[in-house]
Structure formats: structure tokens, C-alpha cells
Amino acid sequence: MLKSKTFVKKTRSGGVMKVVREHYLRDDIWCGSEVCTECKQESTVLQKDACMESSLCSYPHYLVPDTNVVLHQIDILEDPVICNVIILQTVLQEVRHRSAPVYKRLKDIIHEKEKHFYTFTNEHHRDTFIEREPGESANDRNDRAIRVAVKWYTQHLKTFESDTDGLKVVLLTNDQGNKQKAQDNGLLVYKCEEYVKSLIANPELVDRLALSSDDKNEITSSKVLFPEHLPLSRIQTGIKSGSFLQGTFRASRDNYLEATVFVQGEGEDSTEVLIQGLQNLNRAVHQDVVAVQLLPRSEWVAPSSVVLQDEGTGKDDEDAEEEEGNLRTAAAEAARKPTGKVVGVIKRNWRPFCGMLNVSQIKESTRHLFTPADRRIPRIRIETRQASTLAGQRIMVAIDGWPKDSRYPNGHFVRSLGGAGEKDTEEEVLLLEHDVPHQAFSQAVLSFLPKVPWAITPEDMMKREDLRPLTVCSVDPPGCTDIDDALHCRELENGNLEVGVHIADVSHFIRPGNALDKEAASRGTTVYLCGKRIDMVPELLSSNLCSLRSNVDRLAFSCIWEINHKAEILKTRFTKSVINSKASLTYAEAQMRIDDTNKNDDITKSLRGLNKLAKILKRQRIEKGALTLSSLEVRFHMDSETHDPIDLQTKELMETNSMVEEFMLLANISVAQKIYDEFPECALLRKHPAPPPSNYDILIKAAKSKEVEVHTDSAKALADSLDAAKVDGFPYFNTLLRILATRCMMQAVYFCSGMDSDFHHYGLASPIYTHFTSPIRRYADIIVHRLLAVAIGADTTYPDLMDKHKQSALCNNLNYRHKMSQYAQRASVAFHTQLFFKSRGILNEEGFILFVRKNAIIVLIPKFGLEGTVFFDSKDKVSPNIVFEEEGPTLSVEQHKFHIFDKVKVTISLDDSNIQHQKIRMALIEPVIPGVSVPAPDTETPAKKQKLDR
């Protein structure tokens, strides 16, 4: 093994320093090609007959992309068509420094076996290493290094020409200079674009090409529309001196010419700067980090209440100016807000956007505008030849850049999601828009799964308690395949009861730090959509090895209490165990067993014992001030074949639901206490802060209108007054009040005990709480499992587990994922509701007023758990006489006065005039207000149909 030495010198900023590093060159780095007989490699990556049919290169060939091609055309490289690619170490390192997301994607591709991507460590190869020459820039050196490596490959492969049909290496670069030099060296070189266009079998790949800078000129007119962005150095000095402010750009949903920049101040001291007009917005896109300059006070404006949607087709700059003029209508002095203009973009936060294509009027045109689903994102100009096929589909588009002479940003087509309005497509859209990671698990992740057939080994048994003889059973909603908890209860000899909660031992399978663990940590939670589940861990674990199914041996983490008949806990212990569940029941089945007095088997007895204790536990909890809140959850009955919703019903709660819940709460609290005692600095806990008193205003006012008093001084007072709140002849009032109370609450969050001092869980009235019971679907539980395992000496720690800052960062991600998954879930319910009403036509339903707004009432329809808004002013009609009163609050429309909780009758229909944003529309039927309410439409037919369905 030859080791030779050269020196690489580096200077670092902040006092120039000479860094000398060794650089060994080796002769044992192999080429990775199947044809090679010279290299002593163990396994080869690159195939012998590398077939990508291209009209430019009719021979088999390997591709070598340069750094910029990888950075900008990663979408192309990800395409399954492109395979047999050599990624040079030079390129990999440059990509790593320039873009972390692209680097990750590239690494994922390299890991995929079918793609045949080979990493060639050219920087350490004896023949391909080059030193930087005097006067040569770092980039030029890297380009040269790439060329040298390509040359080496070309010559290396030539030696085996006899047994290959002229296998060659093709360099892909977009740099004109580099291309020229490569040609002079006699290398095969193409521009990425040329090459992709030459691919015979896949013409649609062309659309995924990102526009490179020299293409932009032809697209745009010569007219400069926007002021130049300042260079970063000037922005930084400006921010330091205070003349510019740095903040996150938030585009307005309703008005494309308006945005705010949220400037994070110190502590609570944050300000918002208003930005109005295309010129001032200066090509910033929603979520970018921008630098803004405040305008002089005389030019400050008030936010306009006008709804403006960009209808332009690219030629209407004059119209835009006119619209801008309209914005600056008379604004009261007081309403004016700090106004500024964007002078530069510090960090772009572009991601691929979902949306639809507006096909250009000109038939042959290949340039089209793309309208994103998110209204805050501007339209994007893309180039595609398949406009006719893409019209009516949901597609994804990535932005490549926004030159100053272009009205819209330029982008490229990434992929099609499917036809708009179709269920799968819309689901995909809502997952993407809520940033829910849902792609299939990568090979790297799957490689950490246990081998099937899997069995419990004797070593596992050694460390675990054998609880298989116990009568354990699980109770879950129907159709549940990821069963993460099971219970048992038995009488002990001393007359006390032993209750055990057994949780799937996911942390046994997911070891800290590996790819599987990292993926799960990044996903954070399993997302449940209507009829679909996006798993946090691969299915083998979630539905099989970890799922505590009946009559199979499973690994579990058990929490076992000794409890007396007054439900007082005498002893608590935790242990890793092996269990064998005797039955997987649904809530309804379990309920039936408990109620059926003829049944007296072990499972039923165990259930009865649990149920009895749960009732006492619940009473105790409520006495302590735990809240029982209400929110309407709906369940769709799906058609088993089409997966369309047939019927919709609000979820029913049974005793067994609360039985399981009670023991889960108990386990969570016990575990929280244990891990906090053991690790006061780094326990992962969950808290629910008490809401500020002002949150309750709406609840108190609403209750007052029905002459009910609600006390909100403490959780206990609130719980008591909610229990007492009843109005004669209005049985639904209590539920409504609880729904309102739910809306007043704060979000519960995960946090690291070392970083916070307030641990209280308001809703559960518990001083400490965590999540332990669902490790299959929540990552927080996995961490808690690991902590607990260390605490009882069943497992070992690792550095990240004990680092409170890392834990805190993890908590932030988990909280974010949790929130997004809830939004996604709600969006999914909303979408299915729309599908449901689409098939139902128009319906008349009774509902209650939940909120009263300035120009509308929000109506809740208990039957569907559906909320909708009834507007009293519309654009095309003369608006009726509306008076809004803050006290109350009430809204008078003509003669009628609306209060909260009033019963109304509305028609429900689906408004699909805008295919990207379908929504449920409600209109008032009763009370009848002339000119406002609509006559009850004939709903005879759909009603009949509904009956037939049942």
C-alpha cells in the first residue's frame, strides 16, 4: 500500500491562519465498474451494459455530473431513468458545503442499489489528485479535478475495450468554459440539457430540468421590473447599523400585493413591517428571510382589506400598477402601520410547491404559468411540452430563480401528483402542503429492520420477565393494526389487584443513532388520515413485530401496579417483558363482554376488574380538577372498494374507551415521575400550560347570554361550572359549551425537563406528565422508553439522550410535526366531508351558532360535526343592514338578531367553482330574513338515496 504525501494549505477567516494537513494518495481505490478486471474490488456498482438510450450517445456510457449539475438538477438525477452515474468525491464534498438538503438527497440516491451510483474517491487516488496551481481559483481547480478524473476513467475503461462495446464516460456540465476545456482534452462532454433532451425513451424528463442562468434571458423581456437585491455584505452592515431589519417574509393570503415581515425582537418585543406593492415586495417569496428598509413615516400605509388575486397572464404590468394605485386609498392616520420595502433576500426558503397549471392561450407555447395551491406563493413560470396532459392535474413545481426583469419566478416541473379532485392526488397534496414526510422508507432505513422470520432469542428472554402466562388483552378501535398497548388485571393472594399496562417495546428494535432512528425522529409521529395511515416506522415494525397482536409472543415494556380495591396504588414497577396477548378486542367487543353477565372467562373478568378500577380512577381525577372537554370527531364509513365516504357519523364514546384511557394516563404519569426522578435534567415530558384568562372571554360571554355563569379561575372551577351548566329544553347546550371551552385551551407541548420549570398539565390536572404508551406512532414515546430503560438498568444511555439542548431541539421538531399532523388530519376530514357532500347534493340541516363575527355567523352542525360560515355580505348583492355588537356578542341582520347558540337551519352544498379550493358553502334557511335567507331547496331525492344506502 503506497502512501505518499502532499500538503494542502487552507486559510480560515478570522485572522488568517495557515492550516497544514496531510493528504495521502492511494493506489487501492477501485473504479467500481463491472467490466474492469484490473481493479481488485470486491463488489461492483456500475453495470457492464449501462443502457440509457440517448441519441447523442448511442454507446453504453457512465455519466459524471459536475457540482452545479448535481445542485440544480437533482430532480433529474433522482429519476429512475438515470442510472450508472459516477459521483466524484470532489463533487460530493462541494455539494455538502453548498446545500445540505441536496446532499441528503444525493446520498439517498447513492444508497439505492437500483440506481447504480458510484462514489469515486478521486481526491485520494494517486492518478487523479491534482494540486491547485498558482493563480487558479478553488472552483477552477475543482473543475480541473473533475476533468482529470473523467480522463482517467476514459483511459482506464479503454483497456478493456475488447470485451465491452465501447463503454465510455460522459461528463455533464453546464459551464461553457469547463465544457470547452474538456473538449480540448478530448473528453466526451455535454450540457445537462442537451443530454436530457437526447434521451429517447423519456421526453418528459426535459420538463424536470431546472432553468439554468443563461436560459433566462430568452424568457423575459428586457424591461427591468424590480430593483436589484443588495449584496449580502451590504445587508449585513445595514442590519448591524440598524438601517435594515431582518425578518421572515409572510405573504398575505388574500392580497398578492401585500405582505408582512415578522421581525423577531428580543424577548417578546417583535414587530411587523407591512410591505405593499410589487416593487417593494421585490421578488420575496413566502417564508424567505429578508432584509427590509423602513419607508419614511409619511409613506406609511394601512393594510388594505381588499381581496386581490393575481389574475395576470404576464402582460398586464399596467393593470398591476393600477391595482396598486387602488390599494392606497384613504387610510386613517391611526390605522397606518410601519411600512417598508424589501432590499435583499438573506435566505430563500423555497420548496417544491403543489398546484395546477394554467395552460397558455397560445397553443404551441411551451411556457405556462403555474398557480400554487397555497395562495401566498406567487405564480411560477415553467416550461413544459406536456401542458395538455398536465392541465387538470395537480403538479409539483420548484422555483429556480427570479430575475429582476421577470414578473414571475422561473421554475421547472418536478412531478405530477395525479388528476385534481381525485382522492389520492388530494391526499398527496395535503401531505406535501403540511410538510408531512410520506415517501417510502429508503433502503438505508430498511436495512436496520430485523430479519424475518423474526423470533425471540434466548438472550432476549434472559433479560426479560416472562409474562406470557398472564391473561393480557388489547382494546382498540376497529381496524387498528398498530396495537401498542395491552392490559391485564388479576387478583393477588393478598386480596389486592395487580394491573399491568404492556406497551410495545419499540426501542428494542430502533437503536439510537441509526438511519431508522433518525428517520423516525424526523417524522416524529404517525399521521392518520381518513382511511390512510402514514407510518412513522416501517410497516414490518408498526403492524407486525411491534404490534401486540393476539396469540403471538411479543416484546413489551410493562408497567405493573399493585392496587387495592379503592384504586390506591401500593406499588409500581417497570420491567421489560415478553407477553402473549390472549385477545385483540375492539371497544365495542370489550364493552359487550363486560355487559354480558353470562360470560365469566379470564379475559372478561380481567376487563371487569379494569373497568371497575378505571371508574374510580376517573372520579378521582375529575375531583382533582381534570377537564372533560368535547370536540366533535367524525368517522367516515368508507366504501370498501372505491374508498369513498358513504356515511358519516360522530364518534361514539363507550365506557371501555375511557377504561383504556384511564390506565394509559396512569402509566404515563407513573413513568413521567420515574424518569424525572432519575434524570431531572433531561427527562422528556409533556406539559399543558394554563391558558391566559383573556382566552376565556368568549366562553364567559357566550354562557352569560344563556344566563349561565362559568368560573375560570382554576381548572377545577371550570370543570365544576361546566358540569353545572344546563339549560332546560336545550340538551345540546352543555356539549356546545364544552366545544367552546376546548377552543380556549393552549396547545400541549413536549419539552425537556432541564430547560423549563413549569411542568403542570392543565387539562389532566397532573403535576407531571409524559407520553409513554404509543411508541409505534409517536417518537417522544421512544425517547421516554429509552430513558425508562436506563432508569431500570435494562439498557444503556447514549450521549444525545443526556444532552438537554439536543433533547430540546428534538422536542421542537416533535411539536412541529405533531401540529402539522393535526392540521393534515383536519384537512383530510374536510376533504372527505366535501367528497361526501358532493355525492349528496344539497342538504338542509339544523345547526347552532358557535361564533358571531362582524359579517357572518359560524354554524356548527352536530350531525356531521361540520362547521361552516354563513356570510351576510357578498360581492354581487347589495348587503343587508348589519349591526355588530361587541357585548353579547350579537349580530343584527335587518330585523333579526343572532346570538351565540341560536338554533338555525341552513342548506349545505359544495362550491366547486374553484377547483383548487373547493369548499362547503352554507346558506341560511331559517330564521327567514327577506333578502338574506334562501328558500329551502327540495332535498327529497338525496334523502331517499341516503336511506337506500343504508
Place this chain on the structure above:
Amino acid sequence: MAGLELLSDQGYRLDGRKATELRKLQARMGVFTQADGSAYLEQGNTKALAVVYGPHEMRGSRSRTLHDRAVINCQYSMATFSTAERKRRPHGDRKSTEMSLHLKQTFEAAVMTQLYPRSQIDIYVKILQSDGGNYSVCVNAATLAVIDAGIPMRDYVCACTVGFVDETPLADLCYAEENGGVSSLALALLPRGGQIALLQMDARLHQDHLETLIEAAMTACKGVSKVLDEVVRQHLQEASVLTGE
């Protein structure tokens, strides 16, 4: 900027070595004639000079005299030009004092001090250029110097640092790796008997990994000992050729 990637997916380290490979080790013995023994040793870019005086009578405070064996006196220093930024204080700071102490302990374990009661052996080591693994390079250089001085030792003392990255032990860390947040461990070994003369680690490492890490360090030390042995034999050959004439 993303931190350095200490071990690439292809298994190469920053400088192109594989995980278990040592840096290039070169050494010369008998570089000075004034001293009783001396050696110059390069391990990659770390370069050290070791000089040995003695065994001789106790100098300075006689109270430290031991009646059954020799006292070993070590002094470690770094040249002012040994680091990227000029070093103000070449010796006497806390780090150097600690290092001196470690060297002393190492050689007390290896040198057969009981042969020289009431005497003193001085070992001076200077780092001329520092690029990681200073302790191990000093030990290796000092071993050669002690051998050059003709002082009997139980065995060569060979030292090596190892770090732990991505569940893989890396042998013979360079400066960039030492500073890249690696838990590193320094180990001095008497290779023939496999006895550990000194083991030092001040980073956090999980107990489970300690064994693999020590294992890797011992393998690396044995690698070092092979090279040192060659150097000694080469030196002897040259010396005998010269005297044989």
C-alpha cells in the same frame, strides 16, 4: 458550514487514510552527540525531538533521591513555532506540566529503574510541529532516545491515540480529527506483554465502546512498535558497520 466529515461512506478519512491506518512514521536515532541518547520522530505532520541524559547522579534537590531505583525526570515542551498560531509560552503551562507528568509515569513503568539506585534519568521532549497525537509521538520519540542512551527497558513503549466516530474506531488521529468532536483515547503499551503503561481519556464515551476502542488502540500500538523496531535495527546496523571498519 457543515462540520467536517471525519469518515466518508466509502471509509476514507479526511486525509485519505482508512480507519485503522496509521500516519507515515519516520524516525532517526542518535541525532545529537552531546546528549547520552536522542531521537527525532515524525508521525505525519507531528514532529518531535527527544533527548535523554543519564543515568547520572542526582542533581538539584538531593532529597528526591530514591534508594532503590532511579528517578525519572521528564520535561515536555512545544516549540513556539509548532502550531498554526505562534505559541507564547513554550513550556510550564498547565497542559505541558500534565503532559510531563504523563510521560514520567509512562517511562517509570517501562524503564528498569531498579538497576540504577540513587540516580536520575532526564528525558526532554520537544514538539517541533504539532498536528495531533502529541502525547503518543512524544512517547514514541522518547522510547527511541532511551534505547539510544542504552538504558535497559522492559520493552518498547509505543503509544497511539484512537478516536471513535460513527461506531468505528479511528487510529492515530490528526489535529483536525482531534478537534472535530471525537472522543479520543491515548494509550501507551508495552507490546510484547500487552501491558498498558498509561491510558488516558478525558472525553465522554459510552462504556460499551471502551473495549473496542482499547482493542483498536492496542493494535495500532503494535503497528507502531513494528516500525520502531525496524528503526532501531537499521540504526544498529549502521552503527555496527561504522564501528566495524
